Amino acid sequence: MHQKTIAALSQALHSKAISSVELTQLFIKRIKQFDQQLNSFITLSEVHALQMAKTADKLRADGKATALTGIPIAQKDIFCTAGIKTSCASKMLDNFIAPYDATVIKKFAEAGMVMIGKTNMDEFAMGSSTENSYYGPTKNPWQTDCVPGGSSGGSAAAIAARLVPAATGTDTGGSIRQPAALCGVTGIKPTYGRVSRFGMIAFASSLDQGGPIAKTAEDCALLLEAMAGFDERDSTSVDRTVPNYAATLNDSIQGRRIGIPKEYFSNDLDPIVSKTIMEAVKEYEKLGAIIKEVELPHTLLAGPAYYVIAPAECSSNLARYDGVRYGYRCHNPRDLQDLYQRSRNEAFGHEVKRRIMIGAYVLSAGYYDAYYLKAQKIRRLIRDDFEKAFQTVDVILGPTTPTPAFKHGEKVNDPISMYLADLYTISVNLAGLPAISIPAGFINQLPIGMQLIGNLFDESKLLNIAHAYQKVTTWHEASPEGF
Amino acid sequence: MEWETVIGLEVHAQLATKSKIFSGASTQFGELPNTTACAIDLGFPGVLPVLNLEAVVMAIKFGLGIEATIPHQSVFARKNYFYPDLPKGYQISQFELPVVKRGFIDIVLDKDTTKRINITRAHLEEDAGKSLHENWSAQTGIDLNRAGIPLLEIVSEPEMRSSKEAVAYLKAIHTLVRYLDICDGNMQEGSFRCDANVSVRPRGQTAFGTRTELKNINSFRYVERAIQVEVERQINLLEEGGKIIQETRLYDPDKNETRTMRAKEEANDYRYFPDPDLLPLVITDEWIASIRQTLPELPQQKLKRLIDQYGLSAYDATILTSSKEMAAFYETAVSASNQPKLAANWIISELLGALNKANLDITTSPVSALELGKLVSYIADNILSGKLAKIVLEALWEKEGDIDTIIAKRGLKQITDTATIEKMVDDLIVAHPEQVAAYRAGKEKLFGFFVGQAMKSSNGAINPEQLNQILKQKLA
Numbered sequence: 001m002h003q004k005t006i007a008a009l010s011q012a013l014h015s016k017a018i019s020s021v022e023l024t025q026l027f028i029k030r031i032k033q034f035d036q037q038l039n040s041f042i043t044l045s046e047v048h049a050l051q052m053a054k055t056a057d058k059l060r061a062d063g064k065a066t067a068l069t070g071i072p073i074a075q076k077d078i079f080c081t082a083g084i085k086t087s088c089a090s091k092m093l094d095n096f097i098a099p100y101d102a103t104v105i106k107k108f109a110e111a112g113m114v115m116i117g118k119t120n121m122d123e124f125a126m127g128s129s130t131e132n133s134y135y136g137p138t139k140n141p142w143q144t145d146c147v148p149g150g151s152s153g154g155s156a157a158a159i160a161a162r163l164v165p166a167a168t169g170t171d172t173g174g175s176i177r178q179p180a181a182l183c184g185v186t187g188i189k190p191t192y193g194r195v196s197r198f199g200m201i202a203f204a205s206s207l208d209q210g211g212p213i214a215k216t217a218e219d220c221a222l223l224l225e226a227m228a229g230f231d232e233r234d235s236t237s238v239d240r241t242v243p244n245y246a247a248t249l250n251d252s253i254q255g256r257r258i259g260i261p262k263e264y265f266s267n268d269l270d271p272i273v274s275k276t277i278m279e280a281v282k283e284y285e286k287l288g289a290i291i292k293e294v295e296l297p298h299t300l301l302a303g304p305a306y307y308v309i310a311p312a313e314c315s316s317n318l319a320r321y322d323g324v325r326y327g328y329r330c331h332n333p334r335d336l337q338d339l340y341q342r343s344r345n346e347a348f349g350h351e352v353k354r355r356i357m358i359g360a361y362v363l364s365a366g367y368y369d370a371y372y373l374k375a376q377k378i379r380r381l382i383r384d385d386f387e388k389a390f391q392t393v394d395v396i397l398g399p400t401t402p403t404p405a406f407k408h409g410e411k412v413n414d415p416i417s418m419y420l421a422d423l424y425t426i427s428v429n430l431a432g433l434p435a436i437s438i439p440a441g442f443i444n445q446l447p448i449g450m451q452l453i454g455n456l457f458d459e460s461k462l463l464n465i466a467h468a469y470q471k472v473t474t475w476h477e478a479s480p481e482g483f
Numbered sequence: 484m485e486w487e488t489v490i491g492l493e494v495h496a497q498l499a500t501k502s503k504i505f506s507g508a509s510t511q512f513g514e515l516p517n518t519t520a521c522a523i524d525l526g527f528p529g530v531l532p533v534l535n536l537e538a539v540v541m542a543i544k545f546g547l548g549i550e551a552t553i554p555h556q557s558v559f560a561r562k563n564y565f566y567p568d569l570p571k572g573y574q575i576s577q578f579e580l581p582v583v584k585r586g587f588i589d590i591v592l593d594k595d596t597t598k599r600i601n602i603t604r605a606h607l608e609e610d611a612g613k614s615l616h617e618n619w620s621a622q623t624g625i626d627l628n629r630a631g632i633p634l635l636e637i638v639s640e641p642e643m644r645s646s647k648e649a650v651a652y653l654k655a656i657h658t659l660v661r662y663l664d665i666c667d668g669n670m671q672e673g674s675f676r677c678d679a680n681v682s683v684r685p686r687g688q689t690a691f692g693t694r695t696e697l698k699n700i701n702s703f704r705y706v707e708r709a710i711q712v713e714v715e716r717q718i719n720l721l722e723e724g725g726k727i728i729q730e731t732r733l734y735d736p737d738k739n740e741t742r743t744m745r746a747k748e749e750a751n752d753y754r755y756f757p758d759p760d761l762l763p764l765v766i767t768d769e770w771i772a773s774i775r776q777t778l779p780e781l782p783q784q785k786l787k788r789l790i791d792q793y794g795l796s797a798y799d800a801t802i803l804t805s806s807k808e809m810a811a812f813y814e815t816a817v818s819a820s821n822q823p824k825l826a827a828n829w830i831i832s833e834l835l836g837a838l839n840k841a842n843l844d845i846t847t848s849p850v851s852a853l854e855l856g857k858l859v860s861y862i863a864d865n866i867l868s869g870k871l872a873k874i875v876l877e878a879l880w881e882k883e884g885d886i887d888t889i890i891a892k893r894g895l896k897q898i899t900d901t902a903t904i905e906k907m908v909d910d911l912i913v914a915h916p917e918q919v920a921a922y923r924a925g926k927e928k929l930f931g932f933f934v935g936q937a938m939k940s941s942n943g944a945i946n947p948e949q950l951n952q953i954l955k956q957k958l959a
Contacts, residue, residue, distance in 0.1 A: 078529075079529075080528065080529045086528065086529075088528070093528065096528065098522075098527065098528065098529070099522060099527075100522060100527075100530075102529060197529075197531060198529065198530070198531050199529040199530070200529055201528045201529045202528075202529065202760075204759075205759035205760050206759035232533065233531060233533060234531050234533075235531065235532070235533050235534065235760065235761050235762055236531075236759075236760065236761075236762065312756060313759055315563075315754075316561050316563050316572070316573050316754070316756070318572075319563060319565065319571065319572020319573055320526040320527075320528070320570060320571045320572050322565060322567075322572060324567050324570075324625065325525055325526070325570060325625075326527070336567065340565055360754065363563070363754035363755075363756055364752050364754055365752045365754075368754075368755075368756070372756060
């Protein structure tokens with residue numbers, strides 16, 4: 001049962017082969033059995049989940065079920081959940097219980113999904129390995145001495161180990177796609193503004209976007225349709241009809257133009273990764289797609305621009321964690337300065353502090369123009385690159401990451417090399433585009449991810465093209481041994 | 484050396500919206516601490532601001548009221564600093580692109596001198612909460628009810644040259660925001676606040692001197708005094724060979740002095756940047772036009788009309804247009820009396836004085852505009868002398884009844900019957916033979932004595948013109 005996709009589970013629930021309560025119990029049992037090895041969950045909300053499952057079963061009995069009703073889902077611990085701890089994997093919020101649900105949480109609840117728990121992540125979504133968590137690192141189920149990627153590493157690892165059939169992630173510079181790639185699962189980062197950010201704890205507001213992680217593009221289509229849509233509580237969400245993503249999944253991709261950016265296949269790319277991706281390209285040719293080379297000349301500037309803009313916004317977004325109203329407060333502060341300094345120093349991890357400092361620096365008087373403003377100009381150039389490319393192709397294809405999963409501890413003390421793990425993903429956030437990562441092969445039993453990037457609001461096209469590949473390949477069906 | 488004062492004002496007007504600028508929480512003043520602050524105002528994790536368009540409409544109204552440019556696009560920016568009553572660690576404000584740019588307001592200085600003060604900009608921002616240091620030992624209470632209340636910060640050019648001009652400007656802005664119904668103007672409750680940038684320079688010098696900023700001077704009187712003492716301090720310091728330090732100073736009304744609050748070196752680097760949670764604010768010409776249609780007659784327009792229509796001085800017209808209610812009172816009194824100048828005089832010199840003394844204002848005046856109008860018409864028609872009218876006004880104030888009842892009850896009607904006046908004058912002449920003789924011998928000053936005696940014996944009821952005429956005749 002745990003190997004089934006959401007689509008198949010939905011069928012099983014519909015045919016009464018299993019109830020939602022039974023399904024929920026099954027996954028809770030798996031989490032209890034296996035998560036000690038992985039540490040993919042921060043909070044398991046068993047009682048709450050069984051209640052929701054009961055409600056879902058009742059909805060189904062009353063004939064009010066949707067395709068997602070009764071399906072368990074894990075939420076990244078960055079989405080606020082009323083009454084259940086939302087820590088953002090930080091000591092700062094270890095005691096924080098929001099009095100409200102994030103819009104995404106609300107929407108999944110309305111669809112009848114069963115929230116089973118909150119998944120581990122890099123603290124405040126800052127990182128690419130889920131090693132920066134107050135609750136300890138998450139392990140990659142394919143090789144537990146490797147990282148699962150990050151920051152949504154808990155969600156990706158839990159899906160890979162089949163501890164849950166659906167999960168959410170958030171993606172600021174690759175935090176859905178990179179862990180999906182490293183864990184051999186499917187994850188889509190929607191167009192900026194497609195999914196409400198209300199109740200999703202902010203890292204870098206102009207880049208953050210929530211999205212689903214699951215086994216297949218088809219599952220992602222179902223989940224995305226439930227979570228997307230305009231939200232009057234998020235001014236940056238876009239008032240635009242949400243398409244029926246599932247309806248176009250099986251459209252023919254004959255004649256679809258797939259762009260291959262030569263900048264993504266430079267010498268820095270692991271040749272085996274390169275070879276793997278080129279094999280996927282061949283599959284697409286077989287399916288009737290037209291392969292074209294495209295240029296994204298400013299690709300190499302994305303990293304520097306991203307590591308100015310994201311820290312700048314983070315330095316401001318995280319200023320609210322001051323020990324005054326909620327969250328961690330140091331013991332016996334001497335005065336106000338001491339309260340601020342010790343509360344923040346004792347509760348934030350190294351990576352968070354590093355980014356706050358970089359961010360404060362690039363925004364400070366005298367440096368603003370040289371860093372922040374310049375980075376915004378680069379952002380414009382990157383968007384223009386994509387705009388130009390999408391005049392000739394439907395989607396852009398490349399590797400999600402330059403290498404497969406790396407070992408725990410390997411890059412912790414080398415932030416720059418850690419940042420390079422986001423090389424192919426960050427320009428997508430800077431441009432606000434949708435992109436999906438799907439499994440495309442293995443190197444030494446470690447999954448390789450392929451990224452498809454779409455034009456603004458072209459999620460339907462992305463999911464269709466990803467699904468077409470998954471119909472003729474089995475990479476996404478592979479699951480790690482021992483779980 | 485002769486010194487010139489240079490003043491620029493920053494006014495913070497709380498906009499009278501029902502809910503806060505970025506949340507749905509109530510803006511009601513005086514509620515229990517932290518009961519009108521929601522998760523958004525408290526800066527909880529994951530919450531997002533949504534702009535209240537009512538605040539934007541009010542800002543546009545203000546822009547139209549000062550004939551300003553209203554850019555098609557303005558941008559909200561974050562002003563980053565740590566303070567316990569600033570929940571998010573930043574204030575959402577506007578920095579490079581404000582909602583209102585370049586306008587002006589004309590101020591009336593004395594009888595007929597007006598001066599145009601240019602307004603650099605006005606921008607929207609959220610108010611912070613309040614830190615309460617009283618009633619807490621070694622602790623500070625935080626009340627976040629005020630956090631998120633919309634503010635319009637109005638920044639003038641440094642074009643005022645005296646504390647008197649500064650007050651006139653502040654009053655003009657105060658009048659305007661109340662005409663527009665965008666701010667209740669309550670300075671005590673802090674819904675209309677003012678900071679002043681003050682510097683001095685030798686007269687004739689074009690470069691500005693080093694300025695200091697006076698914070699939170701919360702009454703018209705304190706603004707005037709604070710600027711005066713600060714100017715004196717600066718001049719004394721400079722004349723003693725000292726240097727002005729650019730800093731923020733606090734005015735202490737009890738000691739009537741300003742003192743250092745923080746020096747420029749301690750000032751924050753606010754690290755402004757565009758708020759990524761809010762889209763640029765787009766204002767179309769159509770929107771501006773539709774708001775323009777809702778504007779009331781503005782103080783400057785009303786002022787001009789009162790001068791043109793009723794022949795008032797700019798000074799009197801300024802007083803009579805200082806609030807919408809005042810102007811309405813005046814115009815009602817005029818339509819009841821058809822005596823614009825007399826009505827203006829009686830309101831300004833009699834009624835406002837009495838109201839001031841009683842700590843009342845025109846909206847709580849015990850004497851209504853219609854009553855005042857009728858009183859003025861009785862004066863014009865010689866039914867009441869000025870002196871009698873004052874007695875009637877006092878009686879009206881005390882609610883002794885309507886004007887005619889008061890006149891009848893107190894027998895206050897003016898004596899205009901010639902025979903009666905002649906009889907009274909005859910009696911006077913008989914009663915004061917010595918003074919009559921002296922007057923007739925050339926001591927013309929004594930004429931006043933006879934007028935006084937006649938008025939005294941008639942309780943001031945004799946028509947003064949007739950009395951003069953008859954006295955002159957009979958004493959000749």
